[in-house]
Amino acid sequence: MAELFSENNVKVHVREMNFFYGQVQALFNINIDIPEKQVTAFIGPSGCGKSTFLRTLNRMNDIIDGTRIEGKVMIDGSDIYNPMTDVVALRKKVGMIFQKSNPFPKSIFDNIAYGPRLHGVKDKNSLMEIVETCLVKSALWDEVKDRLDKSAMGLSGGQQQRLCIARALAINPDVVLMDEPASALDPKSTLKIEDLVNELKKDYTIIIVTHNMQQAGRVSDYTAFFYEGRLIEYGATGQIFTKPNVKQTEDYITGRFG
């Protein structure tokens, strides 16, 4: 793996990681380095553990009862499963976009201001500035600037998902995790989200889980293929898609299963 990118660029570093839901082991001996300010895609059939792995990176699996993790998960060189780790600080640094857009039943403004308010921003002008910046970044500003005080539930699916992206950016994360962010969207909205991902990688490390291989091919710099809880192959996206080293990867990519 070392040859993929320089060691200085490693953002997320995972070694010998196993993950369990109760008695059921969901991830087996995961070893991976994820580079900074690049887009890394996780692909694989349903139930292969790619989403579970994504959720270990901001400890979202903590909220599920009976889960257990072994091994090492480091972000910026610090072990996020260390008992001393502040989960709030971790989640502030590692933002997340969910498969189904989940804006709060509040106004557009309040949705985006939610995170900053939690973390102590009270001043109305600073909040307004954050809201505008994030909406511009998520390419939603022009569509909603006249109705920031209207409920977010009135937006279309694609707009809601971009709102969720803006909301995640508002806490100024380093890493943005995206769990099939476009799977519930129409092709046009999907394209917008993909453009956005390309735009965002200038500033953020992006890890995206996707079902859609064309999408992985279009947006990512690196691709990891998961199958039955194991990381089968990981490499530059071009290489994975043109000449994979492992037979299973090739079979999946050429559509022989999954």
Next chain:
Amino acid sequence: MNKQRLKAKIIKYFLQSCGSLSIIIILLIFLFLFKEALPFIGSPGLNELFHSIWNPVSFQKEEFGLYPLITGSILVTVLATIIAIPFGIIGAVYISEVATPGEREFLKPFIEILAGIPSVVLGFFGLVVIAPLVKDIFGLNTGLTALTGSILLAFMAIPTIMSISEDAIKSVPSAYKEASLALGASKLETIWKVVVPAALSGIVASVMLGMGRVVGETMTVMMVTGNAPVISMNPFTSVRTMTATIAAEMGEVTFGSHHYMALFWVGIVLMLMTFLLNMVSYRVLKKYGMIDK
């Protein structure tokens, strides 16, 4: 063939009449209330009700002013609601969001038991425990006050508020919670800033249903509020509610007298109040899909 059809028809009508029985009963009650109350309009006249003195048995001048009874009911109800809201809502939040499954299994039956305590038993408890306590703590002449009644009524409202609020909180999509947690909110912040606001409509409805129960409650308030028909918004005075008035006076009133009719007007006002509260809460619950349309 024909016999079978006849049988089916009879069964259908039987079921139909059972089903509509409650509607018929309600209509009959309304009808009966109005029938008994109506002559009051002719003599002594409806405006006799809009007075501030309730003194229906007197050799000089009988007074049928409903104001002291209405204010008594409102004072006791509002106080009881204020006391019950924090316990009911915080309890619901605890049970649905914080408690372990074991704790939940343990707590829920107790809430149901609290809902099932006969009001007369609660009244005993009020007379023996709460009234002396209120008297001592606030240094009053008597413990039989609006506050005492409110505390006991709060016990009755809490189970209603708690169980319906819990349903409302449980029905908040977990996606909201995940979104909030992923933004770095703590569990408590998530509960107060996302879950409770999202469940607010159901919580409001639960409070109104709780109020409906409190307004109509009779036995407990009759035993512990002192039954003085005075207009007062001071929780440390004795008051008399509409329900207690009817219960206490109906037994010895002369049939067909002005007093008798006035009591029926008290009943009408009371029924309208509970009807309104129930209607509003039903509307709220329905609007947010918490009960079937």
